[in-house]
Amino acid sequence: MKSFGWLRELAGFILEANCPLCQRSTPHELCQDCQRRILRCQLPEEDRLQAGQPPVFAWGSYRGALKQAIAVLKYHNQPQVARPLAQQLASSWLAGNPPAPLTVVPIPIHVRKRQQRGYNQADLLAKHFCEFTRQPLALEGLERSQETVAQFTLSPAKREQNLARAFSLGKAFCNQPPSTPVLLLDDIYTTGATARSAAQTLRRHGIRVDGIAVVARTSRD
Ligand SMILES: [Zn+2]
Structure with missing residues (x-):
């Protein structure tokens, strides 16, 4: 040959x-x-799970090369970066959590933002996460109902207000609620305001939310 x-x-x-x-x-x-x-940005095992409403499971700390990888995924049209990041998150999540079926719901971004970017990075992360963990996936479990002001420009109190009504129940759950509790999934966890608002929306519709899994968490203070 x-x-x-x-x-x-x-x-x-x-x-x-x-x-x-x-x-x-x-x-x-x-x-x-x-x-x-x-x-090198991976969090030590004991720091990955953080109590809260909802509890947050993070793979890494939002800094250095991990921060750079998330930035190219979101802003430089590099959707293929989602797979290795989701794989890391999935394997540490499987190792650190008791096996239980959870429906994975990515945090949606506003439709206009998705059109500009061509994709929602949380959708891609959730798809690959579910390929590795074999958890059921509901891409349209939530819908972004309102365009929010860029969060980083706001104080923590204003962020909560801004996000209070940011989500509504998505098409996937309108006719048929999930048969398992939900695990939310996102790229970054900062103040938790987004996760709280998304979880509240699902709970208002009687859907249990067990937590949120994220690739990276910003340091606490
Ligand atoms: Zn390189």
């Missing part, structure tokens, strides 16, 4: 793309060096 060596070389050349974090060529979504840098 020696004569087909050139073909393999050509295929390899086509399949190699640039790592979106460091621009070096790699056959993977992220190069090995950047994968290692991301792993």
